[in-house]
Amino acid sequence: MSVQISNDVGGLGQPIWSSASCYGSAGRLRGLVTFPTMDNFMHVDPVPSLTSSSFTHEVLHLWGGGNLLPIQEELNGSVTGGHWGVSSEDGYLGGFSSDSLKVAADGSYKADLFWSNGSVGLERPLGFLEKYMMGVLPASEVPDTTVFRGVSQVSTNDSFATCPDDGSWSWEFDVCFRAEERTSVSIEEIIEINGERLYEGAA
Numbered sequence: 657m658s659v660q661i662s663n664d665v666g667g668l669g670q671p672i673w674s675s676a677s678c679y680g681s682a683g684r685l686r687g688l689v690t691f692p693t694m695d696n697f698m699h700v701d702p703v704p705s706l707t708s709s710s711f712t713h714e715v716l717h718l719w720g721g722g723n724l725l726p727i728q729e730e731l732n733g734s735v736t737g738g739h740w741g742v743s744s745e746d747g748y749l750g751g752f753s754s755d756s757l758k759v760a761a762d763g764s765y766k767a768d769l770f771w772s773n774g775s776v777g778l779e780r781p782l783g784f785l786e787k788y789m790m791g792v793l794p795a796s797e798v799p800d801t802t803v804f805r806g807v808s809q810v811s812t813n814d815s816f817a818t819c820p821d822d823g824s825w826s827w828e829f830d831v832c833f834r835a836e837e838r839t840s841v842s843i844e845e846i847i848e849i850n851g852e853r854l855y856e857g858a859a
C-alpha cells in the first residue's frame with residue numbers, strides 16, 4: 657500500500673502539496689510504501705508469468721496512478737480509482753493489451769489475461785501513460801487509450817475462468833467482459849483536464 661506525502665509535479669491529476677515536514681523530511685519525500693510481508697515485496701508465483709512487482713505497482717501510485725484517466729471501471733463494474741481499470745493501458749496498474757482485444761459474436765469482449773487493478777509479469781514494460789506520468793515519454797507519443805463503461809463480467813460455471821469454453825487453448829486464462837460503451841481517451845483530453853505533465857528526458 658502507498659501513501660502520497662507530497663507532489664511537486666503538475667499534470668498528474670494530483671494537487672501540488674506537501675506534508676513532508678510532518679515526516680521529518682526536508683521536502684523531498686514523495687510518499688511511503690508499505691508491504692505486509694517480505695514475500696509481498698515481489699510476488700513470486702509458481703507460474704513464472706504470473707510473478708509481479710508489487711514495488712513497481714506501489715511506486716506508480718505515488719505518482720498519481722490511474723487517476724489520470726477520467727474513466728476507470730473495474731471488471732465487476734465498480735469504480736475504486738487509482739488503477740487503469742478495463743482500459744488498453746496494459747501497465748503495472750492494470751489494463752489489457754489492445755493487440756489482444758477481440759469482440760465475440762454476442763458482443764462481449766475478450767482479451768489476454770489482465771486485471772483491472774494491476775497486471776502481472778515482471779518483464780512487462782510500463783504502459784504509455786505510466787511512462788508519461790513518470791516524465792520519460794512526451795505527451796506527443798502517448799496513443800489514445802481505449803476505455804469501457806458499464807462493465808460486467810461474462811458469467812461462467814467455472815469459479816476461476818471468466819470466458820466460456822470456446823475450444824481455444826487459452827480460454828481459461830483469457831478475460832471476458834461485457835460493456836455498455838466502448839470509447840477512447842486522447843492525451844489531449846487528459847491534458848485538458850489535468851494540465852500537461854512535462855517531459856523530463858529519456859529513461
Ligand SMILES: [Zn+2]
Pocket residue numbers: 713717738739773774
Ligand atoms: Zn494498486
